[in-house]
Amino acid sequence: MSRPDISKSLARFMDEAEALGCIFFSVPQNSLSAGAVLQHAIRRVEVLFSKEEPLIFKIGWTHDPIWRWSNSIYGYKYARDCWAGMIVLFASHEPHGPAFLEAALIEKYQSNLNVRSGGDTVKEDACSCAAAVRVARDVVSDIGEVAASSSGGLSALASCSDGHLERDSHRLIAKQLKLSLPVPISMLAGTVFPTLRLRDWMDFLIHRNCWHVLCGLVRPDADREQATLREFWHRFQQCHPDHEVFRLVDSMKINLARTAPLLYHGDEGRGRRRTPFLVTSFHGLLGRGIRAGLQAQAKAGARKEYTKLKPNFIGHSYTNRYLQCAMPKKAYQDDFVFDAMLENAAAEAEYMWKSGIRHRHTGAKYWAVVLNVTGDWPWLVKAGNLGRSFSHAIKNLKKLKKPPAGVCHKCKAGQLEHAFECMESRNPSWLGTLHVQSPFLDPPSPLTSLLCTRSQEADIFAYDLWHSWHLGVGKVFLGSALAMLSNRFHGRSVHARFAGLNSAYFTWCREFSHPPILTRLQPSTIEWEISTNYPKGSWFKGELTTTLGRFVRYMTSGGSNESPMMDLVGEACAAIDSCIRGLYEGDAFLPSETATQIGEQGLRFLRRYSALADMALQFRQALFLIIPKVHVLQHVFLVDLVLAADRGPWVLNPICYSVQQSEDFIGRNSRTSRKVHPTQAARRTLERHLVLAYRKYCDAGLLVEGRD
Known part of the structure; x- marks a missing residue:
């Protein structure tokens, strides 16, 4: 021009x-x-x-x-x-x-673009039953009844009743066309709410030749399945020699070579009009691994073991999670319904270790043992009816009216004589109080009847490292680290300095091929519009915690930091990155030497964090807030890794209790609940889940469409 x-x-x-x-x-x-x-x-x-x-x-x-x-x-x-x-x-x-x-x-x-071909306006595959029936009727009217009758279900879909479209279409898809998993829907005892029983899920897996999924295998192999489970329980016994499951073995009541280890998970998703929607499920502790771990082992040329024992993080969540209940807040806010759901979970767990499932053709019997309850901290508190939790942290000693209950259900940390904040110590006072005081309120949760090491029932409710670090302490630590790092850049205001930090972050992402995830790094990212507020990450993606942590580590490396605090920040980033990376790259069981090394890196991070909090207090800076989740990290690093490594050759990897995959499962079922009528949300969500899961089982090669 x-x-x-x-x-x-x-x-x-x-x-x-x-x-x-x-x-x-x-x-x-x-x-x-x-x-x-x-x-x-x-x-x-x-x-x-x-x-x-x-x-x-x-x-x-x-x-x-x-x-x-x-x-x-x-x-x-x-x-x-x-x-x-x-x-x-x-x-x-x-x-x-x-x-x-x-x-x-x-x-x-x-x-x-991260959208379907055709642009942003193209909707997902899912649609309402009314829309599907309407289209079917239009097609039948265009091609005629004779031609439609040869289409295999088109005429039947078009003839669904207008007043019961969801019911009739589901009957057609599930019962006539057999395009749904054959898992029957039962009712919670004494309620009108539906459930999918664990025994029915296990019956389906056994008789559809999918038992290998619970063993972490890609395809059926009876000998390898038994060898894998036998090795799992051998290592588990070295970690927990007094667990009740081994008494059953001694009395010849179960065969561990055909006993699958399971976990029970629950959490709330977002239902219709942003109201909470509870989804509970069971899943195998063993799986096909973690992508980061598989890549690291392949790069190192590690030998593939016949009895591989890996965490359960790969594969579509519909193929390795087994839905129990899905219901809106209005339903489970009634304690009777919530208790009925937990009683159902406990009863099904008892049935699976006491009675098991016998294969109709081979006569072989299979069992399953629910080892732990997993989920975020609020779920553990509600499911376990715990009297000690994060909500009892002391906020102001001067206004204290009664002795605090404590923040941990496994020990007395958070009580007056046992501060949970002493994370720099390798021998904190609370360490001698493990399982001394019961954390359960009356009446105790039905889940306390799960098999465990008796007198240590609190261990049934396992801490989740992902919520504790990636969406917990990591956000607080990196919020303060980024706030300090922004002072390196010129500008008269916080926003001006963050503009320089934002530029440095995106330059680093391009140079080292990291997805930035954020569109912009600014004060609101760490909720730091006012410097008198404690900064804290506002993001909800755990991957961003990892990315920002590595960015801060890069920015503080080289030994030319402007203050001792920045040196400590760099050391803390290096320690926690090494710790978390080691856990994600490990198998379901870690050799005791490896567990010690990983745990020591985690404790090193906590010592640096404690020093940073002390220095911030000394300089009167609102930085490095100490929250109750630091105690969770100390439990994982000190008790579950370092001290556990002293008791035997193997340590169960705490990453097995992380819930990223289960969060995906909850999100998918919560979205399904928003597409059905609210009065029938609990049942319709289960019905649609079975239909959607059938497709995923076929896509994964676990079922053959038209034959199962």
């Missing part, structure tokens, strides 16, 4: 753009053909990708660039915090050329 070819307003816009230094004009000559213009645009975009990846981008065109730039409603000129750069690829006096160029570029680069 030459100056004589454009208007004064457009020339003024170009002058403003050049002055900004972030808008570039790369317009081809007017004489080029349409194909040459397209090739020019593609080359320019590819060059941009090679220089700036990863990046978020948008392709678009406007018929009025002056208005799009300068209007005060949504003009780019007044939204500078929403974009970092702009390239003008083509300009024309008519609208058709830019429109076709935009369509061609979007078609080429739409694979870069």
Whole structure:
């Protein structure tokens, strides 16, 4: 575009753009053909990708660039915090050329979008039953009844009753077409709410030749399944020699070679109108591993073991999680219903170790033992009816009216004589109070009847490392670390300094190929609009904690930090990254030497964190807040790793109790609940889950469609 070819307003816009230094004009000559213009645009975009990846981008065109730039409603000129750069690829006096160029570029680069082919407006595969029936009726009316009758279900779907579309369509899909898992729906005792019993799930797995899923295997292999389970229980006995399951073995009541270890999980998702929606499930403790661990072992050339024992993190959550109940807040806020759900879980667990399931054809008997209850801390408190938890942390000693109950259900930490904040100690006072005082309120939770080491029932309720670090202490620690790091950058305000920190973060992400996850790093990211507030990460993605931790570690490495506090921050980042990485790269059982090394790195982090909190208090800075979850980390690092390693050759990896995969399971079922009528949400969610899970079992090769 030459100056004589454009208007004064457009020339003024170009002058403003050049002055900004972030808008570039790369317009081809007017004489080029349409194909040459397209090739020019593609080359320019590819060059941009090679220089700036990863990046978020948008392709678009406007018929009025002056208005799009300068209007005060949504003009780019007044939204500078929403974009970092702009390239003008083509300009024309008519609208058709830019429109076709935009369509061609979007078609080429739409694979870069995290959406289905067709654009943002294309909906997911799921739709309402009413919509499916409506489409079926339209098709039948178009092709006729005779042609529709040969389609295998089309006519039946079109004939569903208008008043019972969900019920009739489910009967068609599940009972006639057999496109649902054959797991019967039962009722919670004394209630009108449905459940999927554990015994029915185990019966399905056994008779559909899917037992190997509970052993962490890809395909059925009876000998390998038994060898794997036998080895698991051998190592588990070395960790927990007094567990009740081994008394059953001594009395010849179960065969551990055909006994699967299970966990019970529960948590709330987001239901209709953002109301809580509870989802509970069982899942195997053993699985196919963690992707990070498999990659690390492959890189190291580790030998593949015949009896591999790995955590359960790979595969679609519908194929390795077994739904028990799904109900809205209105249902389970009644204590009677919630207790009935827990009693059902405990009764089913008892049935599986006491009676088991006998294979109808081979006569072989299979058992399952629910070892632990997992989930975030609020779920453990509610499911266990615990009297000691994070909610009893002392907030103000001067206003204390009665002795505090304590913050930990396994020990007396948080009581007056046993402070949970002494995380720098290798021998805290609470260490001698493990299992001394019962944490259970009356009446005790039905889940306390699960098999365990008697007098240590509190260990049934296992802490979750993912919520404790990635969505807990990690957010608090990194919030303070980023607040301190922002002071390295020039600026008279917090926002100005964070602009420099944001630039450094995205540069680091590009250089080391880390997905930034964030669109912008700013004070609101750590809830630090006012420096007198304790900073804390506002994100809800655990992966971001890992990424930001490695960024802070990079920024504090090299030994040229501006203060001793920044040196401690760097040492803390290195220690916790080594610890968490070691856990994720390990198998279900860690050799005692490895467990000691990992635990020591975790304790090193806690000592640095404690020192940082002391220094912040000394300098009167609102940084490095100590929250009850630091005690959870100390329990994991000190008790579950370092001290456990002294008792035997193997240590059960605490990562087995982490709930990332179960959180995905909860999210999926919660979304399903938002697509059904609220009065029937509990039953319809179970019904739809069985239909959706059937498809995932077929996709995974666990079932053969049309035969099962």
